[in-house]
Amino acid sequence: MSSLPFPPVPLLEQVESRGNLGSNRGNNDLLHRKAAHEPSAAASTPSSFQDPLACAACPRLAGHLALLRAREPEWHNRPVPSFGALDAELLIVGLGPGEKGANRTGRPFTGDVAGELLYPALFRFGFATAAEPLGADRWANPALALKNARIANAVRCLPPANKPTPGEIRACNGFLHTEILAMPRLKAIVALGTIAHQSVLRALGLKAAHHAFGHNVRHDLPKTNDARTRPVLFDSYHCSGYNWRTGRLSRESFEAVFARVREFLG
Numbered sequence: 001m002s003s004l005p006f007p008p009v010p011l012l013e014q015v016e017s018r019g020n021l022g023s024n025r026g027n028n029d030l031l032h033r034k035a036a037h038e039p040s041a042a043a044s045t046p047s048s049f050q051d052p053l054a055c056a057a058c059p060r061l062a063g064h065l066a067l068l069r070a071r072e073p074e075w076h077n078r079p080v081p082s083f084g085a086l087d088a089e090l091l092i093v094g095l096g097p098g099e100k101g102a103n104r105t106g107r108p109f110t111g112d113v114a115g116e117l118l119y120p121a122l123f124r125f126g127f128a129t130a131a132e133p134l135g136a137d138r139w140a141n142p143a144l145a146l147k148n149a150r151i152a153n154a155v156r157c158l159p160p161a162n163k164p165t166p167g168e169i170r171a172c173n174g175f176l177h178t179e180i181l182a183m184p185r186l187k188a189i190v191a192l193g194t195i196a197h198q199s200v201l202r203a204l205g206l207k208a209a210h211h212a213f214g215h216n217v218r219h220d221l222p223k224t225n226d227a228r229t230r231p232v233l234f235d236s237y238h239c240s241g242y243n244w245r246t247g248r249l250s251r252e253s254f255e256a257v258f259a260r261v262r263e264f265l266g
């Protein structure tokens with residue numbers, strides 16, 4: 001994966017180191033002061049990916065998080081780090097942190113309805129050690145670990161109203177690109193929703209127009225110019241509270257995606 005001809009990583013407008021990175025109760029071991037958003041480092045040392053916990057490249061999102069830090073000082077309120085090991089074969093990509101979910105707890109899909117659908121599905125198909133995302137204290141469950149899986153977001157900072165702008169999606173895509181490069185065993189990606197689907201394709205150097213999103217659709221992506229195999233992309237509707245409440249997505253139709261992924265990975 002390290003030599004795939006992915007597009008250049010977009011430059012961030014601003015990357016700051018900060019002394020106080022918030023409570024981050026879900027992933028304290030992943031605190032870093034410097035974003036690893038450097039194309040040359042990504043190409044030569046794939047294992048060097050670091051979650052961009054100090055990134056403030058998107059002024060609107062950084063400003064929103066600053067307000068939340070003042071209002072809710074116990075919450076994570078920073079870019080949310082990915083969860084799971086970089087040597088996993090499966091990467092799950094969501095849209096972005098939920099305000100009272102990942103943005104509060106510091107772990108993707110933890111604390112809101114989306115996680116109540118995702119983690120039981122991962123547990124059922126052997127990708128997690130527990131089904132319950134929250135512990136007894138209502139923070140990230142310390143007994144839950146991912147097995148051969150990792151979870152990331154297309155946009156790593158809380159987007160107000162769950163609506164990142166196209167510019168914010170583009171700005172954050174370089175991190176997803178670098179993260180994929182840093183996963184040497186990656187074989188399958190599950191994209192949760194259209195924005196995640198488009199972000200994965202962009203990160204892989206492919207055009208979304210050539211690969212239409214569809215729930216439980218499998219995309220066998222073309223090989224790279226030097227004949228390397230790209231990971232297989234599986235699409236799912238996002239497991240959001242909205243899709244759950246409106247009936248667009250049921251637990252059964254959601255878990256059917258992970259059944260296919262399990263069958264694919266063996």
Ligand code: SF4
Nearest residue numbers: 055057058079157172
């Ligand atoms: S959304 Fe991504 S690029 Fe924008 S500030 Fe957050 S981490 Fe940085």
